[in-house]
Amino acid sequence: MRRIWAVAVKDLRQAARDPFSLLMLLGIPTFMLLLYGYALNFDVRHVRLAVQDLSHSAASRDLVASFLNSTHFDLAAALPAGADLETLTERRQAKAILVIPESFSGDLEAGRRAVVQLILDGTDAGTASTVLGYASALADRFNASLAPGLAGTEPREPLVDYRPRVWFNPELESTQFIVPGLIGFILMLTAVLSTALSVVREKERGTMEQLLVTSLRPGELIAGKMLPYLAISLAATAVILAAARLLFDVVVKGPYLHLFLVVLVYLIGALGLGLLVSSVSHSQSMAFQVGALISMLPAIFLSGFIFPIRSMPAALQAVTYLVPARYFLVIVRGIILKGAGIAPYWPDMLFLVANAALMMGLAWARLTRREA
Amino acid sequence: MGTLLHVIVKELIQLRQDRRLLPAMIVGPVVQLLALGYAANSDVTGIPMVLVDQDRSSASRALVDRFLSSGSFVLAGTEPVPALVERWLVEGSAQVALVVAPGFGERTAAGRPGAVQLLVDGSDASSAVVGMGYASRILSAAAADMAPGAGRERPGVEVEPRVWYNPDLRSRWYYVPAILALTLMLTTMILPSMAVVREKEAGTMEQLIVTPLKPWQVIAGKLFPFVLVGLLDLLLVSGLVVFLFGVPLRGSFVLLAALTLLFLSTTLGLGLLVSAMVRTQQQAMVASTFLLMVPMLYLSGLIFPIENMPAPIQLATHAIPLRYYSNVIRGIFLKGSGLEVLWPEALFLAGFGAAALGMAALRFRKRLD
Numbered sequence: 001m002r003r004i005w006a007v008a009v010k011d012l013r014q015a016a017r018d019p020f021s022l023l024m025l026l027g028i029p030t031f032m033l034l035l036y037g038y039a040l041n042f043d044v045r046h047v048r049l050a051v052q053d054l055s056h057s058a059a060s061r062d063l064v065a066s067f068l069n070s071t072h073f074d075l076a077a078a079l080p081a082g083a084d085l086e087t088l089t090e091r092r093q094a095k096a097i098l099v100i101p102e103s104f105s106g107d108l109e110a111g112r113r114a115v116v117q118l119i120l121d122g123t124d125a126g127t128a129s130t131v132l133g134y135a136s137a138l139a140d141r142f143n144a145s146l147a148p149g150l151a152g153t154e155p156r157e158p159l160v161d162y163r164p165r166v167w168f169n170p171e172l173e174s175t176q177f178i179v180p181g182l183i184g185f186i187l188m189l190t191a192v193l194s195t196a197l198s199v200v201r202e203k204e205r206g207t208m209e210q211l212l213v214t215s216l217r218p219g220e221l222i223a224g225k226m227l228p229y230l231a232i233s234l235a236a237t238a239v240i241l242a243a244a245r246l247l248f249d250v251v252v253k254g255p256y257l258h259l260f261l262v263v264l265v266y267l268i269g270a271l272g273l274g275l276l277v278s279s280v281s282h283s284q285s286m287a288f289q290v291g292a293l294i295s296m297l298p299a300i301f302l303s304g305f306i307f308p309i310r311s312m313p314a315a316l317q318a319v320t321y322l323v324p325a326r327y328f329l330v331i332v333r334g335i336i337l338k339g340a341g342i343a344p345y346w347p348d349m350l351f352l353v354a355n356a357a358l359m360m361g362l363a364w365a366r367l368t369r370r371e372a
Numbered sequence: 373m374g375t376l377l378h379v380i381v382k383e384l385i386q387l388r389q390d391r392r393l394l395p396a397m398i399v400g401p402v403v404q405l406l407a408l409g410y411a412a413n414s415d416v417t418g419i420p421m422v423l424v425d426q427d428r429s430s431a432s433r434a435l436v437d438r439f440l441s442s443g444s445f446v447l448a449g450t451e452p453v454p455a456l457v458e459r460w461l462v463e464g465s466a467q468v469a470l471v472v473a474p475g476f477g478e479r480t481a482a483g484r485p486g487a488v489q490l491l492v493d494g495s496d497a498s499s500a501v502v503g504m505g506y507a508s509r510i511l512s513a514a515a516a517d518m519a520p521g522a523g524r525e526r527p528g529v530e531v532e533p534r535v536w537y538n539p540d541l542r543s544r545w546y547y548v549p550a551i552l553a554l555t556l557m558l559t560t561m562i563l564p565s566m567a568v569v570r571e572k573e574a575g576t577m578e579q580l581i582v583t584p585l586k587p588w589q590v591i592a593g594k595l596f597p598f599v600l601v602g603l604l605d606l607l608l609v610s611g612l613v614v615f616l617f618g619v620p621l622r623g624s625f626v627l628l629a630a631l632t633l634l635f636l637s638t639t640l641g642l643g644l645l646v647s648a649m650v651r652t653q654q655q656a657m658v659a660s661t662f663l664l665m666v667p668m669l670y671l672s673g674l675i676f677p678i679e680n681m682p683a684p685i686q687l688a689t690h691a692i693p694l695r696y697y698s699n700v701i702r703g704i705f706l707k708g709s710g711l712e713v714l715w716p717e718a719l720f721l722a723g724f725g726a727a728a729l730g731m732a733a734l735r736f737r738k739r740l741d
């Protein structure tokens with residue numbers, strides 16, 4: 001135990017002598033939280049809308065006003081007849097163009113369907129389909145508001161009284177659901193990269209051989225190497241949680257002890273992965289490449305953090321079962337947002353424990369073989 | 373010119389000697405492309421739904437059928453009363469609960485609104501939003517069909533959508549070309565910054581400095597191999613984007629390559645700048661990844677649309693070089709834009725590139741003195 005401690009103190013000193021890296025390890029989480037908190041937003045508002053009103057009637061002006069008053073759309077340009085619509089979307093001056101034909105008010109008064117065209121820039125498919133939804137809702141509302149006498153419409157309530165209720169995150173705030181994913185991603189990244197780089201750095205300098213010829217047993221060396229980074233990563237988790245609470249009002253609803261336990265098990269797996277990466281890398285840039293690729297990519301894209309797993313092709317869905325962040329995310333979302341404990345998620349927890357044991361075992365095997 | 377050639381040859385040899393680095397430059401982008409290309413799909417299907425049908429009439433069964441036949445929802449289970457659905461949502465075995473209130477069939481038959489409640493697990497906000505959108509579309513269609521006089525054409529406004537550039541609204545077409553920028557930043561910003569610092573760490577930088585080489589020759593020689601790597605990645609990634617993922621390349625590839633070179637001058641300059649300011653490879657990696665790549669990625673509109681950000685952040689995005697390159701990528705791939713549209717982007721990229729390289733050269737010279 002004393003020897004483990006000695007290695008840990010040595011590594012901690014090394015980390016502390018590099019205040020830049022230490023600052024980054026703790027500063028990055030807050031920084032990422034800010035970036036995600038502000039950049040990731042599913043609420044599409046203020047879409048730049050260009051209007052080509054060829055009807056010039058009171059009805060067409062009403063329709064345009066109902067679009068602009070909705071806060072979903074901002075007027076980007078009022079276009080004359082014959083304007084070059086293509087250049088407008090290519091230059092990104094408008095994301096949507098509403099074209100109201102000359103016959104619009106005549107059709108409405110005669111009680112016919114008045115067709116308006118909505119041209120959408122489909123490059124960003126997600127935003128475009130949301131905008132499409134807004135536009136048809138606005139048209140429905142506009143139709144309902146048409147004077148009852150006009151062309152035989154009578155205003156009436158829809159027959160289905162639909163009441164959606166959102167649990168666990170009623171405002172559907174993106175920050176609420178980002179925090180668990182962010183913890184999973186940051187911890188994986190910093191834990192894998194910091195252990196991998198610190199071991200490879202010692203290999204490059206030749207000090208690793210010095211450590212190996214000491215009377216330290218491999219287990220002691222591994223434990224000592226991991227402890228400082230375990231401590232730093234736990235501190236990083238605390239920083240994320242504190243920042244999320246102060247800046248975005250994200251409160252942990254479940255028990256902190258359970259959260260701590262999950263984070264600890266997840267971290268041990270990540271640190272083991274870092275050791276494994278270090279054992280196959282010869283240079284720091286190699287360790288960085290390999291480490292970033294196998295830690296960051298799955299934790300962001302294959303964990304269900306941003307893209308739903310159910311929408312992936314079956315083969316890729318199968319791969320996600322091997323990604324620890326997937327299980328971590330389920331449990332931590334449960335604890336932070338749903339106020340649950342670990343209990344309902346025991347299969348996920350079991351996987352995390354197995355993953356931690358496997359990673360540690362493999363790292364152990366690689367390190368002892370190296371010594372022999 | 374002859375001396376510059378010698379430096380370039382030295383750097384190329386050095387790059388080749390690092391046997392494991394070169395595969396990483398190719399394997400990395402390909403793995404990223406495959407993961408993002410197949411994973412990035414914000415369309416949601418098969419949302420697990422728990423059903424509480426307290427009405428049990430033909431009208432309520434027809435409503436449930438609409439949900440299930442849409443393909444957006446699959447039945448995960450049923451419960452007799454709403455109070456029992458909480459366990460499903462907490463465990464995550466269902467993401468939504470559809471509750472049809474008693475009397476739904478009778479009320480709708482009488483022309484009065486019948487109550488339907490949808491309980492949504494909001495802990496995964498993105499698919500919750502999409503799921504609620506699907507549900508409200510299904511319910512308003514159901515309401516319209518049950519209304520008296522359904523099927524008759526009713527007067528009013530009808531919005532006819534015309535989606536340009538991506539008529540089937542495939543989210544993959546939005547995400548996949550973005551890998552190009554991601555790859556280029558990794559191979560031409562982060563890796564060069566680490567390569568230069570490695571020479572500093574190894575002490576060979578001093579040897580280069582005491583040679584009669586001029587500073588710009590050292591810089592140019594260091595950067596040239598990475599320009600080659602960048603262009604190689606451009607070919608590789610564009611090929612996969614077009615031939616594997618079927619994203620159309622509607623504009624000119626030559627223009628794309630030319631504007632990519634402008635973007636490379638920015639990334640190389642920034643990478644060099646980082647290397648001049650740090651002492652270890654680890655610092656170079658951390659600084660170029662987290663202070664440069666990550667903010668650029670998120671604030672450029674490459675993955676998350678700029679329109680949805682708060683106004684002050686939107687303003688800040690104008691200072692992000694990747695914002696302009698992202699416009700270039702999307703413009704050339706999907707919209708088929710030419711230089712007559714993209715000239716402002718070209719100007720900005722050239723400006724950023726000149727500034728980044730200039731600043732890097734300045735820092736570099738000072739260190740030599």
